[in-house]
Amino acid sequence: xxxxxxxxxxxxxxxxxxxxxxxxxxxxxxxxxxxxxxxxxxxxxxxxxxxxxxxxxxxxxxxxxxxxxxxxxxxxxxxxxxxxxxxxxxxxxxxxxx
Amino acid sequence: xxxxxxxxxxxxxxxxxxxxxxxxxxxxxxxxxxxxxxxxxxxxxxxxxxxxxxxxxxxxxxxxxxxxxxxxxxxxxxxxxxxxxxxxxxxxxxxxxxxxxxxxxxxxxxxxxxxxxxxxxxxxxxxxxxxxxxxxxxxxxxxxxxxxxxxxxxxxxxxxxxxxxxxxxxxxxxxxxxxxxxxxxxxxxxxxxxxxxxxxxxxxxxxxxxxxxxxxxxxxxxxxxxxxxxxxxxxxxxxxxxxxxxxxxxxxxxxxxxxxxxxxxxx
Numbered sequence: 186x187x188x189x190x191x192x193x194x195x196x197x198x199x200x201x202x203x204x205x206x207x208x209x210x211x212x213x214x215x216x217x218x219x220x221x222x223x224x225x226x227x228x229x230x231x232x233x234x235x236x237x238x239x240x241x242x243x244x245x246x247x248x249x250x251x252x253x254x255x256x257x258x259x260x261x262x263x264x265x266x267x268x269x270x271x272x273x274x275x276x277x278x279x280x281x282x283x
Numbered sequence: 284x285x286x287x288x289x290x291x292x293x294x295x296x297x298x299x300x301x302x303x304x305x306x307x308x309x310x311x312x313x314x315x316x317x318x319x320x321x322x323x324x325x326x327x328x329x330x331x332x333x334x335x336x337x338x339x340x341x342x343x344x345x346x347x348x349x350x351x352x353x354x355x356x357x358x359x360x361x362x363x364x365x366x367x368x369x370x371x372x373x374x375x376x377x378x379x380x381x382x383x384x385x386x387x388x389x390x391x392x393x394x395x396x397x398x399x400x401x402x403x404x405x406x407x408x409x410x411x412x413x414x415x416x417x418x419x420x421x422x423x424x425x426x427x428x429x430x431x432x433x434x435x436x437x438x439x440x441x442x443x444x445x446x447x448x449x450x451x452x453x454x455x456x457x458x459x460x461x462x463x464x465x466x467x468x469x470x471x472x473x474x475x476x477x478x479x480x481x482x483x484x485x486x487x488x489x490x491x492x493x494x495x496x497x498x499x500x501x502x503x504x505x506x507x508x509x510x511x512x513x514x515x516x517x518x519x520x521x522x523x524x525x526x527x528x529x530x531x532x533x534x535x536x537x538x539x540x541x542x543x544x545x546x547x548x549x550x
Contacts, residue, residue, distance in 0.1 A: 199512055199515045199516040199519050200519070201498075201523055203493075203495040203523055203526070204495055206493075206495040207495075208498055208502075208519065210509070210515045210519065212509070212510055212512045212515055213510065215508065215509035215510045215515075217499060217509075219495060219496075219499040
């Protein structure tokens with residue numbers, strides 16, 4: 186995944202934030218995905234306006250962990266969300282409109 | 284002479300069941316006897332034996348809902364309903380005149396409209412308040428119901444939870460599990476004391492669940508197909524409210540009547 190040109194976008198699925206966690210429903214599978222606080226923050230940031238690079242930057246500012254760790258974890262998590270068809274990945278150059 | 288229409292009351296809904304032949308009416312009155320009611324119907328069910336037998340793969344139960352109209356399917360029966368006119372047409376297939384699976388789906392759908400849920404759970408009333416025990420098959424719902432002694436059992440398999448002016452209530456249903464009809468002998472309701480998600484063990488243990496854990500545990504146990512976005516959206520709202528209002532625990536338990544004193548100590 187090219188983290189500067191990949192823009193994750195949440196699919197239009199039912200979801201809720203409770204406490205600091207998120208609950209996301211895969212309607213096609215009829216399943217509920219509970220996300221911990223870091224997962225919930227990534228989910229929230231997958232709004233199509235931020236690249237993966239920018240999401241990593243936000244997380245690095247908010248969580249006390251090495252940026253390299255955050256980057257690999259975030260990319261892996263976003264790829265899992267994409268595999269579950271809960272997010273789509275839009276590819277475009279920085280500054281290009283959606 | 285006017286047709287006698289059985290009335291069945293579940294979780295505050297009174298269903299007037301019309302269109303039954305004498306044999307079907309007798310079956311319905313026997314199957315749902317503790318839940319027969321004299322109150323005025325709030326929802327009309329018209330049964331038509333028009334669904335033909337179709338060999339093949341059993342389709343999944345389904346709920347679709349569009350504005351005031353809804354459609355339910357639970358093989359081999361289907362139902363089409365109108366929320367505004369408060370009526371539903373059952374197309375019964377071979378088998379029971381009022382297919383319990385489809386009737387349960389109808390109750391679950393209507394309960395959802397009222398901000399409640401039909402949960403895969405047993406419930407026992409202890410000193411006027413209901414403990415609800417949920418979990419997948421084999422987790423111990425019927426086992427706990429069997430430990431009730433003289434405490435009323437609301438059901439061993441299916442419990443209706445609905446909000447009221449006094450808080451959440453647990454309501455009996457006629458949809459019993461492996462404990463058989465003995466587990467659906469009373470049509471009572473009681474204020475909800477707490478929700479326990481079960482795990483069988485050789486000793487008692489518990490852990491308080493956070494609201495998000497409660498929703499995660501309850502979601503798969505709600506007796507509704509969850510492949511309709513509007514249904515799951517509504518369901519998340521209801522479960523979040525339930526989790527905020529009612530304490531919930533993960534409960535490991537041994538099959539021992541000491542469970543009732545153990546539950547007293549939950550904080």
